[in-house]
Amino acid sequence: MSATDVGSTDxxxxxxxxxxxxxxxxxxxLNRSTEGLFLxxxxxxxxxxxxxxxxxxxxxxxxxxxxxxxxxxxMANIYAIGFxxxxxxxxxxxxxxxTLAVLPVLDQxxxxxQLGRLWGIVYAGNILGGIIFAGFAVVVGPAxxxxxxxxxxxxxxxxxxxxxxxxxASGVFAGWLMGLLSWLVTAAQETISRIFFVWLIASTIxxxxxxxxxxxxxxxxxxxxxxxxxxxxxxxxxxxxxxxxNVIGGTVxxxxxxxxxxxxxxxxxxxxxxxxxxxx
Numbered sequence: 001m002s003a004t005d006v007g008s009t010d011x012x013x014x015x016x017x018x019x020x021x022x023x024x025x026x027x028x029x030l031n032r033s034t035e036g037l038f039l040x041x042x043x044x045x046x047x048x049x050x051x052x053x054x055x056x057x058x059x060x061x062x063x064x065x066x067x068x069x070x071x072x073x074x075m076a077n078i079y080a081i082g083f084x085x086x087x088x089x090x091x092x093x094x095x096x097x098x099t100l101a102v103l104p105v106l107d108q109x110x111x112x113x114q115l116g117r118l119w120g121i122v123y124a125g126n127i128l129g130g131i132i133f134a135g136f137a138v139v140v141g142p143a144x145x146x147x148x149x150x151x152x153x154x155x156x157x158x159x160x161x162x163x164x165x166x167x168x169a170s171g172v173f174a175g176w177l178m179g180l181l182s183w184l185v186t187a188a189q190e191t192i193s194r195i196f197f198v199w200l201i202a203s204t205i206x207x208x209x210x211x212x213x214x215x216x217x218x219x220x221x222x223x224x225x226x227x228x229x230x231x232x233x234x235x236x237x238x239x240x241x242x243x244x245x246n247v248i249g250g251t252v253x254x255x256x257x258x259x260x261x262x263x264x265x266x267x268x269x270x271x272x273x274x275x276x277x278x279x280x
Contacts, residue, residue: 015262018187023107025186026100029092030114034121037092041122044091045129049218051082051202052155053137056222059151072207079206080199082215087185087198092122094214098250099179099258106259123243126214134221142226149226156223158209159216160234164241167211171245172253174210177201178246179254211242 029037055075062071086093101118104110141147162170181201188194205212220238223230 014187018183019103019259019262021186022100022183023103023109026097026102026104027109029097030101030104030110030118034117037118037121038125040090040092041094041125042129043089043125044086044093044122045126045131045214045217046133047085047089047091047129048082048093048126048215049130049133049137050085051079051206051215052219052222053133053141053147054078054081055155055206055219056141056147056151059154060146060148063148076203076207077199079215080202083202084195084198087181088191088194092125094119094123094126095175095178095212095246095250096182097122098175098247099254100182102251102255103259106255107263127217127239130214130217130221134218134225138222138225152222152226153229154223156220156230156234159211159220159242160223160230160238162241164237167238167241168245168248171211171213171242172249173208173245174205174212174242175246175249175251176253177205177210177249178212179250179258183254183258211238211245213239213242213246216242 032040055078058075058078059071062074066074087096097118101110101115105112105115138149138152141152142149159167178201181197184197184201185194188197204210205215217239220230220235224232224235
């Protein structure tokens, strides 16, 4: 066997290890109790709000002090903080499960009804957590003097000033990135590398102003609660578009492609029939 063949075999095993861990983790989440899933989802919806909150603080403090590109870059880095809290804290985030929870279904180890149950419970917990956080932050933030209410409106406007089609299309990129994040965090061996990947993906989403249905839920709600410039129609359009795009991005461009790449590629190289991927 040549060195190239050895390298290819080791690489395939690495891919299979990642997929095995992803499926095993997803099955564990699919079998959790309704109460446990909802409370974890609620926690994630609350914790992720610290990113948008700190963005508003920075936007207020840096008004006119730095050029727009530098300010945008700093705010994108701040945006990542909420994701670090959630993902390293092991709370349930809907946009992780748009990829993660699909894998056992593709592998015929879970049903669509189980997937729908998980998505519904986690999504509801995330959204409710965001509503609670935004309602609290929009009162406390300006009262401390650290946040100008106009900052909430400006941040929300960057997400709502788009048509539904644009929100869905750009939401695909955000869901795609979040699916990659789930894969990369599983592949990472150390906490520092996991933090790096979370920061890299989340700051990219923040810098590009891509609509993330859970973090963006808090961003738009802050603007909705703080100003009449953001309406319930704006909020509804954002949430529908971002959610649809995130689901498509995470499911199609990560779950389906990664699963097909690892399983089908491995079967063809070994001449094996199409069977479920064994995670045991």
